[in-house]
Amino acid sequence: MAVENDVSTSFINSLQNPTVTTTNSGEALGKDAFLQLLVTQMKNQNPLDPQDNTQFVAQLAQFSSLESMQNLTSTVDSIATSYKSSQALQASSLVGRSVIVETGTAQVDTSKGLTGSVVIPASTTATTVKVYDSTGTQVDTIDLGSQSAGNASFTWDGLSSEGVALASGTYKFVASGTVNGTNTAFSTYLPATVNSVTTAVSGGEMTLNLAGGSSIALSKVQSIGI
Structure with a gap:
């Protein structure tokens, strides 16, 4: 099926290259978009030739890794914001010293x-x-x-x-x-x-x-x- 092949190829490429995957609007795909692709792939797979379990599990593992990386980025951004606030407080206490x-x-x-x-x-x-x-x-x-x-x-x-x-x-x-x-x-x-x-x-x-x-x-x- 043409639809199945297009969706499957797009999904696999997205998981293999998560940092460069973009939508038509040029914005990077997030974990929600990857999950939607996964569901779409499952809906459109060929009933006579369903996706191999090993390949499906591998895709889920890649999705989990992507989510972990995004959560790590969010944590690092939070730490950086806290550091800047601490630095500003330290700076104000030094003036006049x-x-x-x-x-x-x-x-x-x-x-x-x-x-x-x-x-x-x-x-x-x-x-x-x-x-x-x-x-x-x-x-x-x-x-x-x-x-x-x-x-x-x-x-x-x-x-x-x-x-x-x-x-x-x-x-x-x-x-x-x-x-x-x-x-x-x-x-x-x-x-x-x-x-x-x-x-x-x-x-x-x-x-x-x-x-x-x-x-x-x-x-x-x-x-x-x-």
């Missing part, structure tokens, strides 16, 4: 001063942190002396090397020291205030927008304060 990040510049309230740290990869002598204002003028030098490998903390009181109180604003901190007779630059970790947070559109990492105009990925934050 102080974080410690790897950077060379910081917004400093000179009436309170600043505390940061220097990453020292190996034992060093003559370790210093030079402070520059927004015009690039060196205003102070913090002497840390000899240091062993690790993190060395430092504090700047907001005063120039002459003891003059400086205006609050953006300052640059450049750390260096002598390692095995060679002057070496070191990384600094400084506090910064989170002004806003950019959440990823497609599951990427959240970005913190800091006071002073810089941005940093959340994974790069050393610690989060009040």
Whole structure:
């Protein structure tokens, strides 16, 4: 029978290629459409040559697998939605907080001063942190002396090397020291205030927008304060 052959062929092809099967309107067939095809195939099979039981069971197994994949997709979509909601909540709680990040510049309230740290990869002598204002003028030098490998903390009181109180604003901190007779630059970790947070559109990492105009990925934050 022509009807039987057309329906059977269409159904088998649909089950063998569920991800590319489409209707005449161009929309992908769902599990309900596959079930309708199965019922139609059973109604139109040749009574003198009914479908083999093994083939029928195989089609049912493929239908079950298709339904499981669709349910899995729905579950993953639900988890992704929950993750985005959690990320947005986390983002809102970070705005206005102080974080410690790897950077060379910081917004400093000179009436309170600043505390940061220097990453020292190996034992060093003559370790210093030079402070520059927004015009690039060196205003102070913090002497840390000899240091062993690790993190060395430092504090700047907001005063120039002459003891003059400086205006609050953006300052640059450049750390260096002598390692095995060679002057070496070191990384600094400084506090910064989170002004806003950019959440990823497609599951990427959240970005913190800091006071002073810089941005940093959340994974790069050393610690989060009040």
